Amino acid sequence: MTQTDNLLQVKDLKTYFFTEDGIVHAVDGVDFSVKRGEILGLVGESGCGKSVTSHSIMRLIGQPGKIIGGEIWFDGKDLVQLSERELRQIRGNRISMIFQQPTSCLNPVFQVKDQVLEVLQIHQQMDRQHGTARVHELLKMVGISDPERRAKAYPHELSGGMAQRVMIAMGLACTPELLIADEPTTALDVTIQAQILELMRNLYRNTNTAIILITHDLGVVADMCQRVAVMYAGKIVEQTDVRRLFREPKHPYTQGLIGAVPVLGVVKDRLEVIPGSVPNLIDLPRGCRFAPRCRARLERGLTICAEEEPALRPIGLDHAVRCWLYE
Amino acid sequence: MAGYILRRLLSAVPVLLGVSILVFAFIHFIPGDPAIAMLGERATPESVARVRTSLGLDKPIWEQYGIYMGKVLRGDLGTSILRRDNISQELLKRFPATVELALAALVLAILLGIPAGVFSAVKRNSWFDNGTMLLSLVGVSMPIFWLGLMMQSLFSVALGWFPTGARLTATLKFQSTTNFVGLDSLLQGNWVVFLDWLRHLTMPAIALSTIPLAIIARMTRSAMLDVLGQDYVRTAWAKGLRWSTVVLKHALRNALLPVVTVAGLQIGRLLAGAILTETIFSWPGIGRWVYESILARDYPIVQGVTLFIAALVVIVNLVVDISYAFLDPRIRLQ
């Protein structure tokens, strides 16, 4: 695996929140990579740091948070070190992002068309007239019927699914190389979820855009992704291609997740079936973060788990695991 | 939207009615005989009788209210006791001076308060932010009459930069057609008068603007902070916009919504504050007039001006609510 295959490579990323109650180690040494034109799934329980990871890539971490270490390589540049001006050339242009709550992500006081148009104006220097035509095209592309009329709508007049389509249109306006989709369907009805995923799959086929698809839902992962990174308590615990992940999951946490999905492709709402819960990210356990919930550790009688943290190690071609079982 | 405006209009009616009852009743709360209270113990029986009839105190109370409201609705606020002036006419003659002062103060408060609030929010916890917030707290803690007096003693008495009071230098002869001296002099191209008026306006306007300025700055800051944490602002950043566009276009437009309401609520405060400011600076508006009338126990004037100000406050709040609805598409398009 050489650097050039990778569109994006995240190395040892650390993003902490400095709160009154202590330091929240939301992202604590995350490594993963995305290849050109692939869909990478990023899965894990609620609160494990998926959103913080994705926001860190765009450098959208607000106070009291801070990226305190690591590298994010994109097209030969480390996004962590980039100046604000250089970053602006990338945001919304070469990497764009869609979020979990589409309706609250659109500015309530502007018409939809102006919000999409803005991206074209700043990154492609389009004038208003050409831009507006392009906006209508984009809205049509994301499956909005009667785009001329809908373009004039305000966000509160749109349904959640419609708003997410607008967000996707906005995200794809400049044909980015990478689209980060942070649980794009979690807030939507089941039928709308399916439509949005279908839309994303079609757009993916027609463009060369790579996608990081963040989700709770292993069914979605199986359906949409080529590769998967599994995240637990601020760290990646396993990364491999989707077939291998489902066929031979290595990490006990991944095994638990997949064991919780009885039939491949059957949608599970939440990954909450492993007993216990994500550790408090302020006072993390010493050693492996999964240890308190890990049955394999008990079965094998591994004592090192509670003392020393395992590293993320390659155990096969494009397969890495963070677990003492495979040392 | 039309429904909203109609509902809002209708809701103002009972309040206005209530205010009229309150103001009407106030003469009856005066302990003892109101006529004697106004004229003093040594009034002649004839003049007492005259005041009693002119106030309608000899009729049953509901009838008195009916007559009073009938007159008010025709724009008649009665006659003053001491000088037998027509109160409505006097009011209209003096009101422009108060409007000049209050508007000047409001404009100052908005022009300084909103940028200060935005900048404080953007530079949260910087020395600018901390300084502005402390200053604004000092601003709302300051008796404006004291500020006015201090300014007079420094800038008028000691330094002689500004006049201590009045609206124009007495020796300047100026015939104002609308009673808006600033506007008239400007329209007539009479710069001497205009500049003189401006010099007289400066200190009272600054004194009167302190509290609204402080309130608007604080409100803008907190609304801005709230908005800057919203998802749509994060989206704006994610689009690759520069910070000034994010702040001044995406965030400010939303943050201004609550600020408009707060600015509107300052009208009442400005009119009440005008009582103190106009008294100190001898500004010939309705604030000083109402105060002088209280000292002279000319209650019909107090009654008329109070009703006028209350009605004005209700109407301005109504206008603010409706303009808020126009600014916010979520309400406009309902």
Add this chain to the structure above:
Amino acid sequence: MNDITFDEISQRAEAITTPVRSPWAVVLRRLARHRSAQMGSVLILFFVLVAVLAPIVYPYNAIVDSNPVNRLKPPSAAHLFGTDSLGRDILVRIAHGARISLGVGVLSVLLAAVVGVLLGLIAGQAGGWLDNLLMRGMDILMAVPDLLLAIVIVAIRGPGLGNALLAISVVTVPGYARLARSMAISLRENDFIMAARSLGVSTSEILRTHILPNSLSPIIVQFTLGVASAILEMAALGFLGLGQQPPWPEWGAMLSDSAKFLGAGAWWALTFPGLAIMLSVLGFNLLGDGLRDVLDPRLKR
């Protein structure tokens, strides 16, 4: 200007950690660390101390007895803040004035809070026409600007400290009534209280044990800020000659006396009473601000 970055100006509105109803010990600890609460408390304590000690340190007649020989003397060792137009020591008068300003400030707001909260709770609990009537009444009072209403009330009832106190109370009531009403309503819909009701707990019991304790935080904040405006209003009434009558040393009335000698350059007679008003009001405003930050996590930081 340099580029400002997202992390410099963005924070999530829903700050993460603070529990909504913190135990009082936690509140106090946070308050003790809050800078404006610290400054406010120091100022308030200072004025309370002055008010308590004034009659002990300074004889009573020092505030009233005029002494024409000494009139309008600038600050000196004998009279730190100078003397007023009747030759009385301004420092002594300010110290005694603290009793009036703080006393009236706290008392009037206390009165208003009790009446207002009661009215609001009744309105919120009763609903229907009674609610409508009470709240329209409050709207009417609020339509007349506070200071104007207070002035009119004093004008009717005659100048004096008692009437000024009453007037300030009256104009303060509507704020509390609205606050208490909205809480009563939001809590009326609260599941826990519905359950208590279905178990046959009486309304007054629910009010006492659930609604009031929960509404305490905003009421405390409003109380503190209310004292600040009450002191200001008292001073304004005093300045207009409608509050405490001479020779008693009320700060606003002292200023109105000094204002007559503006041309004489007696800056001390103007500066110190005004500073006393401003600093005491600032104290309550600072503390109120701190309390709001600590008690209302939504507005944190």
